[in-house]
Amino acid sequence: PWSAAPFVPESASLGVLRDAVESCRGCPLYARATHGVLGVGPARARVMLIGEQPGDREDVEGLPFVGPAGRVLDEALEEAEIDRDEVFVTNAVKHFKWEPRGKRRIHQKPRAREVEACRPWLEAELARVRPRALVALGATAAQALLGRAFRVTKDRGRVIASPHAPIVLATHHPSVVLRAPDAASRAARRAELVADLRVIAAHLG
Ligand code: URA
Ligand code: SF4
Secondary structure: OOOOHHHOOOOOOHHHHHHHHOOOOOOHHHHHOOOOOOOEOOOOOOEEEEEOOOOHHHHHHOOOOOOHHHHHHHHHHHHOOOOHHHEEEEEOOOOOOEEEEOOEEEEOOOOHHHHHHHHHHHHHHHHHHOOOEEEEEOHHHHHHHHOOOOOHHHHOOOOEOOOOOOEEEEEOOHHHHHHOOOHHHHHHHHHHHHHHHHHHHHHHO
16 A cells, blocks of 8 residues: 655654655655645644645645635634644645646545555654644544544534544534635534634633
């Protein structure tokens, strides 16, 4: 099976991991991407947020959640009174998976074996940061963390027992808010995301 493991330097700092992820060849996704994007945030952050994979903007800039979904996330964090500067933000998959459509690059959902291949990077980040609270944003992150049987639709917003951190919770991916069909459902999804983040804020005290 594909795996990033041979490319992940052992007991390395986040800075060393950040450089190393750029040359990962653990699965085919590196080939079409501009950057391998490691997480960003304090090395001792109490909260780690995990998205799916870099999007178009993130691939260009080499940073997680700097595009439209990042804007939704920033606003939700602010509303939940969680300081983004104190949070470590990363993704389950470190390279942008896309297909061309005209001049545009269209996001493609990573396959289970790509998520699996990339997991050693996430594990390395978890081992360095050792957050108290872990938030899976959307199904890809939730399944990478909690297994493929996990359903965000059913179990979002609930604190789940997990060996990864004392407090683990899954919620919507911010892009769910962007993709909602009308203003009312956009507001509803956004309120759910904020409410779930508030659960984390409450646990941290
Ligand atoms: N969506 C994600 O899952 N991660 C990002 O970094 C940006 C968009
Ligand atoms: Fe390596 Fe992950 Fe990129 Fe695949 S997606 S090449 S496993 S960093």
